[in-house]
Amino acid sequence: xxxxxxxxxxxxxxxxxxxxxxxxxxxxxxxxxxxxxxxxxxxxxxxxxxxxxxxxxxxxxxxxxxxxxxxxxxxxxxxxxxxxxxxxxxxxxxxxxxxxxxxxxxxxxxxxxxx
Amino acid sequence: xxxxxxxxxxxxxxxxxxxxxxxxxxxxxxxxxxxxxxxxxxxxxxxxxxxxxxxxxxxxxxxxxxxxxxxxxxxxxxxxxxxxxxxxxxxxxxxxxxxxxxxxxxxxxxxxxxxxxxxxxxxxxxxxxxxxxxxxxxxxxxxxxxxxxxxxxxxxxxxxxxxxxxxxxxxxxxxxxxxxxxxxxxxxxxxxxxxxxxxxxxxxxxxxxxxxxxxxxxxxxxxxxxxxxxxxxxxxxxxxxxxxxxxxxxxxxxxxxxxxxxxxxxxxxxxxxxxxxxxxxxxxxxxxxxxxxxxxxxxxxxxxxxxxxxxxxxxxxxxxxxxxxxxxxxxxxxxxxxxxxxxxxxxxxxxxxxxxxxxxxxxxxxxxxxx
Numbered sequence: 001x002x003x004x005x006x007x008x009x010x011x012x013x014x015x016x017x018x019x020x021x022x023x024x025x026x027x028x029x030x031x032x033x034x035x036x037x038x039x040x041x042x043x044x045x046x047x048x049x050x051x052x053x054x055x056x057x058x059x060x061x062x063x064x065x066x067x068x069x070x071x072x073x074x075x076x077x078x079x080x081x082x083x084x085x086x087x088x089x090x091x092x093x094x095x096x097x098x099x100x101x102x103x104x105x106x107x108x109x110x111x112x113x114x115x
Numbered sequence: 116x117x118x119x120x121x122x123x124x125x126x127x128x129x130x131x132x133x134x135x136x137x138x139x140x141x142x143x144x145x146x147x148x149x150x151x152x153x154x155x156x157x158x159x160x161x162x163x164x165x166x167x168x169x170x171x172x173x174x175x176x177x178x179x180x181x182x183x184x185x186x187x188x189x190x191x192x193x194x195x196x197x198x199x200x201x202x203x204x205x206x207x208x209x210x211x212x213x214x215x216x217x218x219x220x221x222x223x224x225x226x227x228x229x230x231x232x233x234x235x236x237x238x239x240x241x242x243x244x245x246x247x248x249x250x251x252x253x254x255x256x257x258x259x260x261x262x263x264x265x266x267x268x269x270x271x272x273x274x275x276x277x278x279x280x281x282x283x284x285x286x287x288x289x290x291x292x293x294x295x296x297x298x299x300x301x302x303x304x305x306x307x308x309x310x311x312x313x314x315x316x317x318x319x320x321x322x323x324x325x326x327x328x329x330x331x332x333x334x335x336x337x338x339x340x341x342x343x344x345x346x347x348x349x350x351x352x353x354x355x356x357x358x359x360x361x362x363x364x365x366x367x368x369x370x371x372x373x374x375x376x377x378x379x380x381x382x383x384x385x386x387x388x389x390x391x392x393x394x395x396x397x398x399x400x401x402x403x404x405x406x407x408x409x410x411x412x413x414x415x416x417x418x419x420x421x422x423x424x425x426x427x428x429x430x431x432x433x434x435x436x437x438x439x440x441x442x443x444x445x446x447x448x449x450x451x452x453x454x455x456x457x458x459x460x461x462x463x464x465x466x467x468x469x470x471x472x473x474x475x476x477x478x479x480x481x482x483x484x485x486x
Contacts, residue, residue, distance in 0.1 A: 063251060
């Protein structure tokens with residue numbers, strides 16, 4: 001799952017920090033939910049090193065057949081913001097299982113939760 | 116977050132399964148063509164001798180053939196187990212066996228396919244023990260029971276409620292999962308469980324006079340539950356693909372209610388009666404195919420790795436599906452067979468339009484962006 005990535009946009013890109021990686025991942029939507037994977041709480045961990053970026057993410061359910069597709073999209077948007085030659089690894093993890101409480105306040109408000 | 120559970124992508128995305136998925140999905144579409152042709156023959160359309168000979172097998176071809184392949188394939192992709200691909204393969208083989216008249220072989224192929232699907236759902240349940248994964252298991256179990264009864268000599272008419280329960284519970288389980296995104300609603304989970312008990316009671320009591328009505332009451336209650344608690348109520352206010360999916364879902368729930376209502380009003384399912392055609396097609400075409408239309412832009416990319424970007428033209432086949440079904444059911448209600456006859460043809464055209472529109476979107480999606 002570790003693939004050196006390159007893109008024209010990333011040629012002169014500075015090394016990103018964790019927040020910019022999360023911001024990029026906000027461009028990946030779960031189309032069924034109509035909400036991005038970060039605010040859904042699907043991104044568990046972002047680790048940024050000099051020559052690699054690792055993202056651990058999950059799905060709302062293990063029965064979701066869209067996992068491969070969303071993982072590939074996540075890898076693509078991260079690869080677009082890292083310098084050429086940076087390895088981008090996006091791992092699908094199931095532990096801990098996702099729960100609705102993991103959603104951000106933005107998502108909860110969108111879905112009608114009251115606080 | 117344990118590292119040993121983080122290596123599933125490789126398991127899920129192994130190359131041989133991806134290469135297998137296209138031919139498997141093709142088997143499903145062969146079943147769809149045969150099943151639709153058989154349906155048109157039942158309505159008196161001239162479709163040629165090979166398809167006309169399939170007329171009595173319209174239901175098995177659609178449910179065990181097309182939906183068997185598609186649902187088992189979707190679950191195989193989600194489970195990430197190579198053996199789970201035997202499910203859609205066996206369904207497809209069963210469909211081909213039906214087409215060449217090897218009915219006995221087909222029955223056993225469908226039994227085996229449903230057992231593989233049940234095992235795949237059990238894998239998913241063991242990975243995530245939850246009410247919605249249990250509902251998926253219950254749906255697969257209904258298909259197993261229906262196929263088992265068919266092998267044991269029951270008629271298609273007798274096993275149809277089990278087959279429909281397979282489709283309806285599979286969809287209900289998926290929607291229950293997504294309903295978790297909404298703010299927790301007191302009693303919603305218990306209400307869902309009670310509805311499943313009612314549907315199950317109706318299935319087990321099918322031999323008694325009141326069984327079908329209890330089953331129908333369960334379907335009506337499920338439609339009400341979905342209208343009340345489904346995520347679609349919120350996403351319908353969104354835009355683009357999310358809104359399109361929600362429109363498909365909500366219109367499908369109306370057909371689920373219509374199907375349940377017709378069975379209840381008619382006092383059961385009587386083969387040959389106009390209410391039989393109306394109820395089964397409200398459920399099978401109106402409800403289940405609305406779900407297929409909704410999820411094709413998600414499932415086709417997930418299964419085939421081919422993008423199907425949203426296009427407003429997605430609404431055209433959906434509108435044709437609903438309007439053609441109104442014509443068909445209007446004919447059933449008014450005793451005007453000509454409406455049912457033409458409505459059936461328009462139903463088939465709606466499915467054809469859906470395939471064309473999906474393929475066009477996929478082709479446009481495959482074009483490289485002019486960067």
